[in-house]
Amino acid sequence: xxxxxxxxxxxxxxxxxxxxxxxxxxxxxxxxxxxxxxxxxxxxxxxxxxxxxxxxxxxxxxxxxxxxxxxxxxxxxxxxxxxxxxxxxxxxxxxxxxxxxxxxxxxxxxxxxxxxxxxxxxxxxxxxxxxxxxxxxxxxxxxxxxxxxxxxxxxxxxxxxxxxxxxxxxxxxxxxxxxxxxxxx
Numbered sequence: 001x002x003x004x005x006x007x008x009x010x011x012x013x014x015x016x017x018x019x020x021x022x023x024x025x026x027x028x029x030x031x032x033x034x035x036x037x038x039x040x041x042x043x044x045x046x047x048x049x050x051x052x053x054x055x056x057x058x059x060x061x062x063x064x065x066x067x068x069x070x071x072x073x074x075x076x077x078x079x080x081x082x083x084x085x086x087x088x089x090x091x092x093x094x095x096x097x098x099x100x101x102x103x104x105x106x107x108x109x110x111x112x113x114x115x116x117x118x119x120x121x122x123x124x125x126x127x128x129x130x131x132x133x134x135x136x137x138x139x140x141x142x143x144x145x146x147x148x149x150x151x152x153x154x155x156x157x158x159x160x161x162x163x164x165x166x167x168x169x170x171x172x173x174x175x176x177x178x179x180x181x182x183x184x185x
Contacts, residue, residue: 005135014167016128017171020171027116032063032065037082044077051078051081065099072096082098132164136157139160
């Protein structure tokens with residue numbers, strides 16, 4: 001049962017890190033990726049769908065995204081959704097495609113993006129610490145119920161702490177990597 005607690009905690013911590021890495025993809029660095037549109041949802045026949053389920057998204061140049069809807073009737077809805085998402089660009093509609101030309105990042109904008117990335121990383125660390133707390137409480141409860149010895153409790157509390165340290169380090173490395181890609185000109 002102690003190994004199970006440890007395994008569940010690592011799975012939760014791993015999911016938190018994966019979520020952070022997906023969130024980082026939505027922050028634009030030097031080259032624009034279609035991931036900046038991941039959170040943009042379009043109203044299509046009464047349901048909200050992400051842009052990538054309604055169109056082909058390509059990057060012909062580092063700062064340009066071309067969105068080509070499969071159904072031309074969605075062109076205006078996609079344009080509205082992009083404007084509403086406040087991505088910092090104005091969509092240019094060209095008969096059958098939408099062109100998004102992202103301006104080069106200013107020093108000020110880069111600092112804002114780094115600040116946003118740091119907040120995401122800190123939120124992830126808080127979540128990791130919550131998983132540690134939950135695991136520690138479960139381990140201490142087993143000791144109180146007399147199902148494990150004090151030595152086992154102490155050993156597993158230490159293992160949980162090492163797991164947390166490992167994931168905090170991975171979050172710091174991911175943040176460092178994202179910061180350097182944002183600062184790249």
